[in-house]
Amino acid sequence: MAEPGSGFDSRGLALRAQKKLLGKMSSKSMAKHFIDDTTGRVLDNTYRLLKEYLASKKEAEKIIKYMIKTVVKVGILYRNDQFNADELKIVDDFKQKFHSLAMTVISFHEVDFTFDCTFLCKTLEECRAMLQTLIARHLTEKSKSRVDIVFNFFGNPDLLDTVFQTEGKYRNTFDLIVQDMHKMIDEGNL
Numbered sequence: 001m002a003e004p005g006s007g008f009d010s011r012g013l014a015l016r017a018q019k020k021l022l023g024k025m026s027s028k029s030m031a032k033h034f035i036d037d038t039t040g041r042v043l044d045n046t047y048r049l050l051k052e053y054l055a056s057k058k059e060a061e062k063i064i065k066y067m068i069k070t071v072v073k074v075g076i077l078y079r080n081d082q083f084n085a086d087e088l089k090i091v092d093d094f095k096q097k098f099h100s101l102a103m104t105v106i107s108f109h110e111v112d113f114t115f116d117c118t119f120l121c122k123t124l125e126e127c128r129a130m131l132q133t134l135i136a137r138h139l140t141e142k143s144k145s146r147v148d149i150v151f152n153f154f155g156n157p158d159l160l161d162t163v164f165q166t167e168g169k170y171r172n173t174f175d176l177i178v179q180d181m182h183k184m185i186d187e188g189n190l
Contacts, residue, residue: 039189042180043068049173053159063153066146070131077138087134094130101127102181102190108164109178115164117157124155 035043043064050060077083083091101123108115128151132144153159163170184190 090134
């Protein structure tokens with residue numbers, strides 16, 4: 001522990017080092033060392049879907065990388081007890097909202113003609129706003145921008161309309177994602 005007024009904070013330095021190191025290592029292949037197999041498959045299949053949708057390997061990799069960086073950084077903050085009581089309430093609210101979002105995505109996929117783009121976009125926006133509030137005092141503007149990029153991308157009505165088409169070209173890949181989402185929910189990881 002640093003002497004009061006010494007200007008040195010070893011815990012803060014360690015936390016910054018963890019965030020910086022993981023920021024450098026958050027490629028798709030490195031993520032597999034930090035996440036379980038099911039989550040890895042969801043990310044891999046999401047990457048495949050995005051790569052085909054965007055017709056750009058580079059852009060698909062960027063979106064997945066931004067997702068991983070955000071999840072890892074929030075996880076580091078949480079594990080290192082960096083959130084105050086108000087932020088911990090946001091964590092709980094976010095978990096519930098995101099779980100509800102996942103259940104909605106599964107339902108829209110599995111039950112034909114139930115897809116509601118407006119509802120899904122609104123829920124994604126609520127999740128984005130909660131996450132931005134949570135990270136407001138902890139992460140850089142660059143990290144906050146990455147959150148917006150990811151949520152804006154997945155909240156794009158054109159993407160959603162395309163992915164949720166009953167007989168669309170992404171149906172098989174989305175089936176795999178939803179199967180693993182079921183498993184993640186059953187295991188309490190989503």
